[in-house]
Structures are given as C-alpha cells and as structure tokens.
Amino acid sequence: MSQIVLELNHLSCGYDSHPIVQDLSLHLRAGDIGCLLGPSGCGKTTTLRSIAGFEPVTAGEIRLQGEVMSSPGQRVPPEQRRIGMVFQDYALFPHLTVAENIAFGISKHPERRRIVSELLELVNLDRLGKRYPHELSGGQQQRVALARALAPEPALLLLDEPFSNLDGDLRRRLSAEVRDILKTRGISALLVTHDQNEAFAVCDQVGVLRDGRLQQWDTPFNLYHEPATPFVASFIGQGYFIRGQLLTPDTVQTELGVLRGDRAYQLPPGSAVDVLLRPDDIVGQASSPLTATITGKVFLGATTLYRLQLPTGSTVETLFPSHDDHPLGEVLGISVAADHLVIFPAQGSVNVSAQLPLEQMLEEGDSD
Numbered sequence: 360m361s362q363i364v365l366e367l368n369h370l371s372c373g374y375d376s377h378p379i380v381q382d383l384s385l386h387l388r389a390g391d392i393g394c395l396l397g398p399s400g401c402g403k404t405t406t407l408r409s410i411a412g413f414e415p416v417t418a419g420e421i422r423l424q425g426e427v428m429s430s431p432g433q434r435v436p437p438e439q440r441r442i443g444m445v446f447q448d449y450a451l452f453p454h455l456t457v458a459e460n461i462a463f464g465i466s467k468h469p470e471r472r473r474i475v476s477e478l479l480e481l482v483n484l485d486r487l488g489k490r491y492p493h494e495l496s497g498g499q500q501q502r503v504a505l506a507r508a509l510a511p512e513p514a515l516l517l518l519d520e521p522f523s524n525l526d527g528d529l530r531r532r533l534s535a536e537v538r539d540i541l542k543t544r545g546i547s548a549l550l551v552t553h554d555q556n557e558a559f560a561v562c563d564q565v566g567v568l569r570d571g572r573l574q575q576w577d578t579p580f581n582l583y584h585e586p587a588t589p590f591v592a593s594f595i596g597q598g599y600f601i602r603g604q605l606l607t608p609d610t611v612q613t614e615l616g617v618l619r620g621d622r623a624y625q626l627p628p629g630s631a632v633d634v635l636l637r638p639d640d641i642v643g644q645a646s647s648p649l650t651a652t653i654t655g656k657v658f659l660g661a662t663t664l665y666r667l668q669l670p671t672g673s674t675v676e677t678l679f680p681s682h683d684d685h686p687l688g689e690v691l692g693i694s695v696a697a698d699h700l701v702i703f704p705a706q707g708s709v710n711v712s713a714q715l716p717l718e719q720m721l722e723e724g725d726s727d
C-alpha cells in the first residue's frame with residue numbers, strides 16, 4: 360500500500376463562522392486521483408480552498424504527507440504547502456509567454472529550461488512555448504496551467520472544475536489526457552467537479568458531498584454498485600426507487616413482482632424498503648405477464664430512454680438499444696433483470712419522477 364498523501368480528519372470549515380463543510384474525513388494515497396463530487400453549493404470548492412490554505416478550519420485537521428497543515432487556530436501559509444492548483448478559468452499571466460508561465464514558480468531553479476521543455480512536451484505544447492495565452496485555445500491554455508502547476512513538483516495537485524469551460528468532446532479528451540499525464544508522473548491529485556462522468560473517467564476515489572457532508576468516499580465502482588445512502592444512489596447513475604416490503608432476508612415484494620437480492624439484508628422481514636433501480640435493470644420481455652405503457656421517450660444516440668407507466672400508476676425507466684424503437688402508448692411486456700439489489704429502509708414517499716435526472720428532457724408526448 361502506498362503512503363497517504365492527504366488526510367482530512369473530521370474537517371469543518373466555512374466563512375465568517377458560517378459552517379459550510381462539516382465533519383469531513385477522507386484520505387488519499389500517493390499517486391491516486393481523488394474527486395469531490397456533488398451538486399452546486401455543497402462545499403466542494405470550500406474544501407479545496409481549505410486544503411490549499413486559503414480558508415481556515417473551525418474543527419478537525421488537514422494533514423499533508425503526515426504533517427498538520429491546518430487545525431483550528433493554526434495554518435501553514437499556502438505557499439509553504441507544496442500544493443499546486445489548476446483553476447476553471449486557467450488563471451494564466453497574460454503578459455508572459457507559455458514558457459514563462461510554466462517557469463513562473465521555479466524562476467530560481469538552475470534547471471528551469473530543461474524542466475519547462477520537458478513539461479511542454481508532456482502537455483503536448485512543445486512548439487508553442489513562445490506564444491502568449493491569448494494566442495491559445497481554451498484546451499491549450501488549460502494544459503499550460505497544468506504544466507505551470509506541475510513545475511515545482513507539488514506533493515499534491517488540486518484541480519477546481521478544470522474542464523468546465525471546455526465543451527463536449529474536447530472536455531472528454533482533455534480529461535482523459537490529464538489523467539494519463541498525472542498517472543505517468545505518479546502525481547497525487549484532488550479534483551472538484553459536479554460532472555459524474557468526468558469524476559468516474561478521471562478519478563480512482565470519489566467523494567460525494569451533500570450540504571457540506573461527505574456521504575461516501577469510495578471507488579466509482581462501489582459508488583455505483585454499493586451506494587451507502589439513498590442520496591448517493593439517486594445522484595449516481597440515474598437511480599430511482601420503488602417501494603417494497605421485505606419478505607425474507609433476501610426477497611422483496613414490489614409492484615414489479617418478488618425480487619431476489621444477492622445477500623441477506625439487515626432488516627426484519629416485513630420492513631418497508633426502497634429498492635434502487637436503474638434504467639438498465641428493466642428489460643423488455645414479450646412473454647412477461649407484467650406490462651407497462653410507454654409514456655415518454657428520449658433518444659440518446661446508441662440507446663433510447665423510455666418512461667413506462669405500470670398498471671398501478673407508478674413509473675419506471677428503461678434503456679433500449681435505439682434500433683429497438685417503440686411508439687408512445689405501446690404496451691410492453693417487461694421484467695426486472697437486477698441481480699444485485701440495493702435496498703434502504705423506506706424513506707418518506709417514493710416519487711420516481713422527482714428523482715430522475717433526465718426529467719427535464721422527458722416531456723409527455725414529446726417525441727415518437
């Protein structure tokens with residue numbers, strides 16, 4: 360196991376004694392890329408700024424390579440932390456060339472020319488060293504920002520929404536490229552994003568934050584397959600819930616029939632539960648006695664997302680390959696193909712439509 364680079368122990372921080380982040384604990388191992396993921400305003404940037412040393416902590420501590428950087432009443436200045444930062448808006452110096460920007464933090468280093476030229480090559484800008492930031496595309500500017508942050512060989516790199524000013528394809532390509540660069544150099548990094556796909560594509564460990572509290576710090580695989588809370592379950596991967604009742608330790612009665620889990624659940628039989636379903640858990644089966652009516656559909660390219668109404672009035676979703684096309688109003692036979700059931704004790708009312716991320720795209724009768 361590699362050494363722990365960053366440790367947050369019961370960290371609380373905020374602004375003017377207004378608490379934003381509370382009791383947050385996580386650790387990041389050397390060479391790993393971590394991520395803070397969550398909806399707008401949940402405290403991702405505040406956490407990052409505290410780690411960088413720009414904000415004080417009100418409780419707990421921040422350790423970098425074992426040394427306390429922040430605790431209540433104590434704060435190592437940002438410039439002494441060996442932390443590099445990459446921001447959403449690149450924050451390059453407009454009056455300096457690309458090479459001068461990269462050399463900025465190592466101006467006294469005897470080998471700065473060699474370092475700059477290696478970094479230019481690393482970020483694929485080896486012929487653009489003499490250009491100024493305004494002569495570069497957004498993606499190129501962000502590569503310069505990355506090279507500049509890497510030049511002083513930081514112990515930890517912090518990236519705050521680094522790709523959000525870039526669109527679509529470039530965003531995906533650059534994020535994959537940045538992951539490769541960090542992995543090639545064994546750089547430990549913590550990224551902030553509200554984009555789940557980006558978090559999963561780039562990071563080894565992802566922390567889901569809600570209202571300043573860490574819900575789960577885990578691998579992308581575990582967040583998807585073993586969500587620790589209903590919030591993580593619905594935030595990640597278009598999850599939604601149907602209500603059920605535990606019959607035996609591993610079977611649940613639902614309006615989709617009796618579903619069998621792959622484990623014994625730690626709740627007494629008879630308990631009301633919420634069963635997590637994702638669109639790929641519902642499949643078409645012509646011979647099935649269970650039927651549903653198509654009430655909405657969204658073409659997504661390779662797949663089409665269908666909204667289905669059950670005879671009980673509840674709604675579920677399914678993804679079909681897009682060549683398997685069905686009109687609105689068609690009644691389909693369906694079955695549940697979930698071999699791995701995630702359940703939680705029932706919480707309030709189950710309102711499927713309120714939890715569907717694609718809800719805005721699904722307007723009744725919007726397409727056929």
Ligand SMILES: Nc1ncnc2c1ncn2[C@@H]1O[C@H](COP(=O)(O)OP(=O)(O)OP(=O)(O)O)[C@@H](O)[C@H]1O
Nearest residue numbers: 374379397398399400401402403404405406552553
């Ligand atoms: N300088 C500040 N002074 C007071 N409150 C602030 C300050 N900066 C942020 N906040 C508040 O702290 C909360 C968390 O903000 P933060 O920027 O950490 O969220 P975030 O998860 O990074 O959101 P986003 O994804 O929108 O950037 C918000 O309610 C915000 O209004």
